[in-house]
Amino acid sequence: MPDPDPSGHWGEFGGRFVPEALISALEELEAAHAESQGDPAFLAELDRLGREYGNLPSPLYLAERLSEETGVEVWLKREDLNHTGAHKIRNVLGQALLTKRMGKTRIIAETGAGQHGVASATAAAYFGLECTVYMGEEDTRRQALNVARMRLLGAEVVPVTTGSRTLKDAMNEALREWVASVDHTHYLIGSVGGPHPFPMLVRDYCRGIGDEARAQFLERTGTLPDVVAACVGGGSNAMGIFTAFLGDEDVRLYGFEAGGDGYDTGRHAATITAGQVGVLHGARTFVLQDEDGQTIESHSISAGLDYPGVGPEHAHLAATGRAAYEPVDDAEAMAALEKLARTEGIICAIESAHGLAGALRLAKSLEPGSRVLVNLSGRGDKDMGNVVEYFGFEGEPNAKGEDA
Amino acid sequence: MRVETAFARSRAEDRAALVGYLPAGFPTLADSIKAVDIMIDHGADVIELGLPYSDPVMDGPAIQKAADRALAAGFRTRQVFEVTEAVAGRVPILVMTYWNLVERYGVDRFARDFAAAGGAGLITPDLIPDEAGEWIAASDAHDLDRVFLVAPSSTEERIASTVAACRGFVYAQSVMGVTGARAATSAAAPELVRRTRAHTDLPIGVGLGVRSGDQAAEIGAYGDAVIVGSAIVNCYLDTEDIPSGHQRLAELTADLAAGVRR
Numbered sequence: 001m002p003d004p005d006p007s008g009h010w011g012e013f014g015g016r017f018v019p020e021a022l023i024s025a026l027e028e029l030e031a032a033h034a035e036s037q038g039d040p041a042f043l044a045e046l047d048r049l050g051r052e053y054g055n056l057p058s059p060l061y062l063a064e065r066l067s068e069e070t071g072v073e074v075w076l077k078r079e080d081l082n083h084t085g086a087h088k089i090r091n092v093l094g095q096a097l098l099t100k101r102m103g104k105t106r107i108i109a110e111t112g113a114g115q116h117g118v119a120s121a122t123a124a125a126y127f128g129l130e131c132t133v134y135m136g137e138e139d140t141r142r143q144a145l146n147v148a149r150m151r152l153l154g155a156e157v158v159p160v161t162t163g164s165r166t167l168k169d170a171m172n173e174a175l176r177e178w179v180a181s182v183d184h185t186h187y188l189i190g191s192v193g194g195p196h197p198f199p200m201l202v203r204d205y206c207r208g209i210g211d212e213a214r215a216q217f218l219e220r221t222g223t224l225p226d227v228v229a230a231c232v233g234g235g236s237n238a239m240g241i242f243t244a245f246l247g248d249e250d251v252r253l254y255g256f257e258a259g260g261d262g263y264d265t266g267r268h269a270a271t272i273t274a275g276q277v278g279v280l281h282g283a284r285t286f287v288l289q290d291e292d293g294q295t296i297e298s299h300s301i302s303a304g305l306d307y308p309g310v311g312p313e314h315a316h317l318a319a320t321g322r323a324a325y326e327p328v329d330d331a332e333a334m335a336a337l338e339k340l341a342r343t344e345g346i347i348c349a350i351e352s353a354h355g356l357a358g359a360l361r362l363a364k365s366l367e368p369g370s371r372v373l374v375n376l377s378g379r380g381d382k383d384m385g386n387v388v389e390y391f392g393f394e395g396e397p398n399a400k401g402e403d404a
Numbered sequence: 405m406r407v408e409t410a411f412a413r414s415r416a417e418d419r420a421a422l423v424g425y426l427p428a429g430f431p432t433l434a435d436s437i438k439a440v441d442i443m444i445d446h447g448a449d450v451i452e453l454g455l456p457y458s459d460p461v462m463d464g465p466a467i468q469k470a471a472d473r474a475l476a477a478g479f480r481t482r483q484v485f486e487v488t489e490a491v492a493g494r495v496p497i498l499v500m501t502y503w504n505l506v507e508r509y510g511v512d513r514f515a516r517d518f519a520a521a522g523g524a525g526l527i528t529p530d531l532i533p534d535e536a537g538e539w540i541a542a543s544d545a546h547d548l549d550r551v552f553l554v555a556p557s558s559t560e561e562r563i564a565s566t567v568a569a570c571r572g573f574v575y576a577q578s579v580m581g582v583t584g585a586r587a588a589t590s591a592a593a594p595e596l597v598r599r600t601r602a603h604t605d606l607p608i609g610v611g612l613g614v615r616s617g618d619q620a621a622e623i624g625a626y627g628d629a630v631i632v633g634s635a636i637v638n639c640y641l642d643t644e645d646i647p648s649g650h651q652r653l654a655e656l657t658a659d660l661a662a663g664v665r666r
Contacts, residue, residue, distance in 0.1 A: 021558075023557075075641060161457065163458065278507060287504070292481045295458040
């Protein structure tokens, strides 16, 4: 099942809705990807990089106290322990190695809160590639620490001042820049979106999450999980963990989208739940759009999920019913984040907390003892500013002996 | 009126045609109609109406800003038909649009309503023929031109398949980059026109970067149409005063029209 048809479509989704000027680069990329996936030396090098540099494979962890409280077994795929703190290292190492193979010397990337930008800058530093990261001007101010990380790693950060000055505009700007520099520059896209072959290519680099988790799960339990859950923004971590299980019909797949202020408020990023089929950033998929097809701005406490589109393979999995997608709002996600911190001593990313929160909600309707695998896609260090604000941790801590 | 009418005239006069681009609804809805009239009065042979879009990945800052302004003022897709209807009749009117807006309106419905308004056809910068099955059927059904793009990076195979899907003319994107007025036009443009001509008898329009009569003359020497966008938009972006924008547009168009006649 998993590969799209030769023209890059999963059913009606995907394809190439980009200027002709980019088509030859996409064809070159498609050919290079196919060739590299059949080259044992390339795959061995990527595997070595993952192990020695990326801290892969990530552990599979049974969250026992959380499981006791929940009544189902909660297993966490600990992508938060990877180098740079999330599953994204898999994608950037793969694409950067492919960039070298294609003989290109520079990468560009878009970033929202800066996580993909930091990961891209990391891979660029490792491989000695030039790196330019496009980031909405608003975000460069809110995420000054990540801007500093990228600059320390040697990347140039370009604040994007067009449109709504958010992730989608950073992506527009990266595409514009790519047209002008495509002969020596690779666009290191951050998720399973964009024109073919990007959704397939990014998934192929992220699918190690599920491949590892499936083998680890079988080894530990002798069986497969009943449910696999992940958060979905663009959807790279979810495709990463879903892909290995697509053929396991008894394994139910759940993607949890950002419900923002609440699905009913209209201020959310629940693209599959609320969007309509359209074309955005090179692919046909579900898009948050108005009656005329103008993109609607998304909202979420989680910058990594705050995007008005979604990868086309997710759109296809939703349309065919193979995976289910539901919104999780800010409050539910933050409650799950706190619960995981207090029961397990793990501070996860707010993105990942959406996947966990959805799984915990789902657990209430599952048979006791069911096995739920959650992709803990990233760690929460980057989110502490939001956490301080959300939980009101500002000001002096309580003095010793004094009641809270 | 189909675009072949305009090209028949410019060919008869042994010159390139002048194609002027302006987003519908910019600088205001009424003034976009006025601006089109000014361009036609001062020598434009074909008009391209842009459909303002929230995510115009092929456009540089000038056209983005113009589109943002039109959208902020509440521009709706259906208003492009009003503008078309108001200006159609004298020269062919094309709409240049990102694909999602057409898909959202309904491809056949868009073609029907645009043809009814007197429109000539569509230029689709982010739709390649490979993805255009529905549009090809609708443009056949409603007798509209369809203009796809070729680029310096296009392979021979892609130029051949793209021009085979075109009707009216072929749009040669002359530089690898977004729209925007440039001091020097691209050296890649003549080569792209030469390569494209080997595959088609259709007229070839050259776009991206033209801002003066001199450049128009230079491009008109090898292209069949000179397409001007950002320089036209800049007439209104550089001033808060719309009447003086109209004045600048009249002067610019006259300069460009003289350029293609040199």
